Amino acid sequence: MSDVGQPVIQVNDLHHVYLRGTPLEVKALNGVTLEVRPGEAVGIIGRSGAGKSTLVQHFNGLIRCRERGRVIVTGHDMADPSVNVRLIRQRVGLVFQHPEQQLFERLVGDDIAFGPKKLGLPPAERRERVRWAMEMVGLDFERFKDRFTFSLSGGERRKVAIAGVLALQPQVLVMDEATTGIDPSGRKEILDRIVGLRKAYGVTLVIVSSNMEEVASLVDRLYVLEDGRTVLSGTPREVFAHPDRLMGYGLGVPAVSAVANDLLKHGVPIPRTPLTVTEAVEDLWRILSSSGT
Amino acid sequence: MADPIIRMSDVYFTYTPQAEPPVYALEGINLEVHAGEYLVIVGHNGSGKSTLAKLVNALLRPSRGDVVVKGMNTRQAENVLPIRATVGMVFQNPDNQIVATIVEEDVAFGPANLGVPEADLRARVDWALEAVGMGAYRKRAPHLLSAGQKQRVAIAGAMALQPSVLILDESTAMLDPAGREDVLAAVRALHSQGVTIITITHFMHEAVEGDRMIVMEAGRIVMEGTPRSVFAQVETLRALRLDVPQVTELSYELHRRDATFPANLLTVGEVTQAIQCRLSGGGGVQ
Numbered sequence: 301m302s303d304v305g306q307p308v309i310q311v312n313d314l315h316h317v318y319l320r321g322t323p324l325e326v327k328a329l330n331g332v333t334l335e336v337r338p339g340e341a342v343g344i345i346g347r348s349g350a351g352k353s354t355l356v357q358h359f360n361g362l363i364r365c366r367e368r369g370r371v372i373v374t375g376h377d378m379a380d381p382s383v384n385v386r387l388i389r390q391r392v393g394l395v396f397q398h399p400e401q402q403l404f405e406r407l408v409g410d411d412i413a414f415g416p417k418k419l420g421l422p423p424a425e426r427r428e429r430v431r432w433a434m435e436m437v438g439l440d441f442e443r444f445k446d447r448f449t450f451s452l453s454g455g456e457r458r459k460v461a462i463a464g465v466l467a468l469q470p471q472v473l474v475m476d477e478a479t480t481g482i483d484p485s486g487r488k489e490i491l492d493r494i495v496g497l498r499k500a501y502g503v504t505l506v507i508v509s510s511n512m513e514e515v516a517s518l519v520d521r522l523y524v525l526e527d528g529r530t531v532l533s534g535t536p537r538e539v540f541a542h543p544d545r546l547m548g549y550g551l552g553v554p555a556v557s558a559v560a561n562d563l564l565k566h567g568v569p570i571p572r573t574p575l576t577v578t579e580a581v582e583d584l585w586r587i588l589s590s591s592g593t
Numbered sequence: 594m595a596d597p598i599i600r601m602s603d604v605y606f607t608y609t610p611q612a613e614p615p616v617y618a619l620e621g622i623n624l625e626v627h628a629g630e631y632l633v634i635v636g637h638n639g640s641g642k643s644t645l646a647k648l649v650n651a652l653l654r655p656s657r658g659d660v661v662v663k664g665m666n667t668r669q670a671e672n673v674l675p676i677r678a679t680v681g682m683v684f685q686n687p688d689n690q691i692v693a694t695i696v697e698e699d700v701a702f703g704p705a706n707l708g709v710p711e712a713d714l715r716a717r718v719d720w721a722l723e724a725v726g727m728g729a730y731r732k733r734a735p736h737l738l739s740a741g742q743k744q745r746v747a748i749a750g751a752m753a754l755q756p757s758v759l760i761l762d763e764s765t766a767m768l769d770p771a772g773r774e775d776v777l778a779a780v781r782a783l784h785s786q787g788v789t790i791i792t793i794t795h796f797m798h799e800a801v802e803g804d805r806m807i808v809m810e811a812g813r814i815v816m817e818g819t820p821r822s823v824f825a826q827v828e829t830l831r832a833l834r835l836d837v838p839q840v841t842e843l844s845y846e847l848h849r850r851d852a853t854f855p856a857n858l859l860t861v862g863e864v865t866q867a868i869q870c871r872l873s874g875g876g877g878v879q
Contacts, residue, residue: 324734347769348741397767398686455638481685481766483637483795484836510741510769513839550771555798555839555861562865568872577839581846584868588847588854591872 306375307335308472308504309359309392314369316354316528328354330528331369336472341498341505343515343536346525347550352508353397355525356474359506360392361385374471390419393470395478399461400454408434408452408460409445415468433463436497438489455486462490466497473497474506479514491518513554516540516575524549541573556580596664597625598758598789599649599680604658606644615656618644620812622658628757631790633800633820635835636809642793645809646760649791650680663757678707681756685763687743696738696746697722697731703754721749724782726775741772748776758789765799777802797824798838801859808833825857840864 316329329351336342346352357363358371361378365371371378374391396402405411412433416426431441437459444452449460462478473494479487491514497503509515515522515536522539524532526549532539540546540557553561556574560583564570568587574580604622607615619641626632634642647653648660651667663679665672684690693699700718709717722728725745735743744767751759761780765773777799784790792803800806801820808816808823810833816823824830824837827845831837837845841857844864848856854871858864 318737324737326737348739348767348772350739353739453639477767481763481795484797485834486638510772512770547771550769552770556843558861559840559843559864559868562861563868566865566869568869577842577846580843581850584843584847585850588851588868588871 305337307337307372308374309334309336309506310370310372311335311355311358312370312372314355314358314365314371315367316351316358316363316365317367318354328528329367329369332525332528332530334523334530334533336504336506338471338504339498339502340521341495341507341519343519343522344506344508344525345510345512345515345522345551348510350525350549351528352525353476354528356394356476356506356508359472359474360389360394362394390415390468391470392472392474393465393468394474395462395465395476397477397480399478400457402461402464403449403457406448407445408439408447408449411449411460412464412467415464419468429467429469430463433467436466437463437493439463455482458482459490470503472504472506474508476508477510479509479511487514510551512540512552512557516554516557524551526550536575537573540575559584595628598628598663599624599626600659600661601625601645601648601655602659602661604648604655604660606641606648606653607656610656617656617812619648619655622812622814624807624814626758626789626791628789629784629787630805631784631803632792633803633806634791634793634809635795635797635800635806637834640809641812642809643762644812646682646762646791646793649758649760650682651676652682678754679756680758680760681751681754682760682762683744683748683751683764685766687747687767690747690750691735691743694734694736695731696727696733696735699735699746700749700753703750707754717753717755718749721753722746724752724779725749726779741768744768745772745776748779752779752783756788758791759783760791760793762793763795764792765794765796773799797836798840800824801838808835821857821859824859827856 311332311334314329314332318326318328332355344352365379373388376383403411409430412430413426416429434441439459479490498505507519522536523530540553543553543561546553556577560570560574571583574583601622601624604619605617606619607617609616636642648655651673654667660667662676665676667676691699692702697718700721701714704714704717722731725748727745735746765776780790803820806820806823807814824841827837840861841859844858845856847854855867
């Protein structure tokens with residue numbers, strides 16, 4: 301367990317180069333600095349190619365830092381060759397883009413049990429972990445545990461993949477565009493469950509997304525990556541108050557924030573940058589109705 | 594009116610013809626798409642959108658009914674290749690669509706296999722890469738590009754075949770906002786050159802781009818019309834558990850509080866303007 305208050309993930313001036321010394325050399329990270337504190341929900345946004353996926357792979361040692369910079373995860377310096385990577389991967393669970401492609405077992409239950417089995421947990425405890433993880437993502441244990449993974453729908457397979465990561469009971473759950481490509485109601489269901497997990501167990505969340513409206517309503521703090529650097533950070537309200545800078549980074553703001561920012565530019569006294577439709581309706585209705593009387 | 598470029602008449606499709614009773618992915622689809630149209634298809638995962646798209650370029654054949662593309666029925670084997678030359682398709686995951694190890698070779702793969710001469714090939718590849726904003730990456734290795742960049746390469750690959758119809762099956766799902774905007778701009782440019790566009794998307798604000806949209810649910814077309822007329826039916830869309838664009842929801846909610854506020858605004862600009870109108874000239878809420 302990490303000390304209370306101590307960041308669970310601390311990244312300092314991190315650099316990463318792919319294929320160094322070859323004609324295909326690509327500088328993916330050029331000085332990222334960020335921290336994730338226990339129990340927080342942190343969003344990472346940035347245009348494609350900004351380095352988001354490279355960055356989060358440092359969080360559980362899938363990529364180790366050989367270039368400049370430091371990554372400290374639950375108090376362990378990831379550059380230290382003696383670091384127990386298995387322990388780190390148990391603490392930091394990573395769900396990738398298209399997580400349904402992570403499945404490899406024939407049966408749903410076996411796939412989710414793979415992680416706990418590798419941890420050396422006894423069968424009874426494994427079973428409990430699987431049952432719990434399935435419940436967390438909204439898959440009925442009895443109904444789904446013996447189903448063939450390939451017979452499931454895309455959305456169900458995604459849930460199985462997420463359950464497989466949750467079965468390790470990570471302290472930190474990293475979702476790298478994990479809801480991309482599912483329909484709005486499916487996305488909302490998965491995100492609601494992740495938020496529920498955070499409320500019930502204090503799981504720390506790191507959400508990588510290119511859906512501004514999604515992160516706006518979901519996270520406590522946001523980091524913006526551009527060319528492998530952290531260029532902007534703050535609460536969603538602070539970050540989305542800079543539409544011009546975000547546009548320059550190939551991003552945008554939620555449509556309701558854009559409406560408010562536009563009105564503000566035209567001298568309409570908008571009290572805050574709204575992040576959701578509800579907030580925008582509240583603010584705009586107040587302005588419209590008071591101007592009428 | 595001229596003959597439609599695509600006509601689907603009473604189309605049924607099942608993936609499990611042996612099952613009793615068969616489960617239909619599409620049930621009684623009647624749809625005409627005219628040359629030069631920009632059609633948007635929305636609906637849940639599993640509502641039949643992708644099946645419909647695959648029927649149009651003869652990747653699948655209907656269990657019942659007919660799909661006719663430029664007068665060619667997809668049931669006839671000799672029509673399959675000409676249909677695929679007519680209807681280009683871009684899928685959600687570019688990794689399934691990229692074949693070469695250098696970006697420009699990947700884009701050239703389709704036309705080169707059709708025997709397009711060297712000089713023309715060069716021009717097509719350059720045009721297609723520029724159209725998706727990937728010109729600067731022509732010599733890069735696709736597997737080292739980010740997901741969004743790869744998708745733009747895949748779209749360029751389909752565009753290099755110069756199809757009369759381009760189907761984009763959730764092709765912007767993996768892109769960042771600027772990447773999405775680049776792709777939408779490229780699609781708009783193609784559309785203005787007369788290419789027929791069929792887009793399948795979960796992003797409701799992208800649906801606003803189309804001339805016409807259809808909403809699918811459980812294998813049927815349940816709503817059809819201009820984006821403005823469809824999005825005006827906020828409650829029906831909610832009952833189908835579909836989103837409406839944030840701005841439309843905002844204008845609808847303001848309309849519920851004041852019936853004189855327009856209910857079906859589609860863009861940020863429209864909402865901003867409507868509100869400014871109220872505050873200045875209109876003397877606020879009447």
